[in-house]
Amino acid sequence: MIKALVIVPYEGLLEMMKEIDQEVEDIQLQIELGNLYEGVAIAKDAEKNGYHVIISRGGTASLIQEAVSIPVIDIQVTGYDVLRILTLVKGFSGKAAIVGFSNITQGAATICKLLDFDIKTLTITKDTEVKDKLTNLKKLGYEVVIGDVVTVQAAKQLGMTGVLITSGKEAIIDALEETRRSYRIFSQLQQDVFLFQSILDCNEQAIGVFNKAEKIVYGNERFNKEFHWIDLENSAEISALLKETALTGEKQSKTVHINHSFWKIKACPQGDATVFFLEKILPNQADVQEGEVNMNAIEFHTSSSFIPISGKSEQIQKVLNQIDQYGKREEPVWIMGEEGNGKELAARSIYLKRKTKNEPFIVLHCDLLSTEQLKNLMNENFFLKYANGVIYLKNIDKLNSYMQKELYKIVKNESNKMLQWLVSSESTIEDKVSNGSFHTELYETLGRVSIYIPPLRERREDIEDLVHVFISELHPKYGNGVVGIRLDALHEIINYEWPGNVEQLKQVIEQLFLQSHSFYIEKEAVVTVLNRLEQQVKKSDELTHIDLSGTLEEIEKQVITKVLEEEGLNQSKAAKRLGINRSTLWRKLK
């Protein structure tokens, strides 16, 4: 049964509606008297109380339409209604005019012309215009005014004769028919909305919609669980993102720190609104884009899983002690050593010891960061924003002298004094400082406390442990094929020079693991791989010819192999240079 509320602006209509109600069976009609804003208040309550449709008339119907989201049916002024009134008014002696909204005046004007009635028609767009229009008419000698309730009330106040255009039975029957039709469409739409809403609620992403005024008008279940709308509406970062999306009319992405977590936001313009798709950046998820900053130049980690530092050498034991000691303090720590020998691992271990809540670990890859990007970070107040976090300046020695100066300003800035800096560089940093190619004060400020990690070839007693750790780490990744390494194979590995240190050892073990057909890594396989590595290092200085006669896939493979060789089989570096992730690199090489 359709539940409809009828809000009528005058008594007569109320009576007629009651009469018709007796004859209608499929619509439950509740009839109330209310003109304009009184009518709106009644309609709002009705929507809350589960009415399906509202029926009203003229200006009252228009106002209600703006205030509720259920269908509002307007009892139209029919030709019969106008004709009835015009016939009535013909009997009046004074000058007459029709004043009302276009739904009344348009039809009336046509009928007056057709029947040659001398009645003026005036159209209003707002009820507040009525009084002025009638005052003018009065000055011009008009005595009779025909129109809706507002017009008639105003006419009476000005001492004119007001004649109400009443609705006849036909108009009401039409309105009831329209009610049935709208209800059918609306209930179908409502079912669709429920369906889409439940689909959106099942979505893992938080989805929210902002209107033009930057107010949230919709949030799916995840969105409402994660955020207080007011927090997002008051966030300067969100507001900037909304403005940028509106200005460009294009999709924008940004990583924003909200409620102690990082969220990757995709903002999509949708007419006047902007739809936000928010994804929480999970712990250890790397390569997160931050505004215009190069994807690879910055990484956020909200929590970092603990990777133990393996090695029984005296040197590694010393490193572990230093990590323990510096982990208890907040001062900057400078970690030195050759590439791939565990500097970042040491930095993460210090961070984990210092971290108390959800402070982020932010890695700035100084070798990938451009001057422009550093400027952007400064303009965005990036460092101030993450003031409670730990910033790891990876390979700081790769910054050009301009960037070193800018960085020094950032480090010295009073507002950034809460930031905790961890730094890594080659062990030759002190030479660079003495020969003037590295900023002395920057080094003195950040390098008061340092950790030196010696190259793997100087602590060969660590290799055996590392090999076993890496084999065990490969099991969850590739299944459990290889369980160990033959002693003679291990000796080959221990005696190798490892210019790329632990990182290179890790890559080689992964390669041997994947190539192996037995449970143990054999000496022959090790020798082959290490020989190939040697040759590749030699060859990488020569210009390798890439054969362009093959298919695109073959050429791609050659390029990847060449880059991989140039990076000493370091997959992470090769993948980074090629702008792909490591699993894609492996897939393409298969």
Ligand SMILES: Nc1ncnc2c1ncn2[C@@H]1O[C@H](COP(=O)(O)OP(=O)(O)OP(=O)(O)O)[C@@H](O)[C@H]1O
């Ligand atoms: N002592 C260790 N025990 C276990 N794993 C290690 C150890 N040292 C390094 N690793 C592993 O080797 C890889 C390279 O280490 P890391 O990235 O920390 O080196 P890095 O010195 O920061 O390298 P670079 O600065 O050249 O990128 C990582 O996967 C790391 O987990």
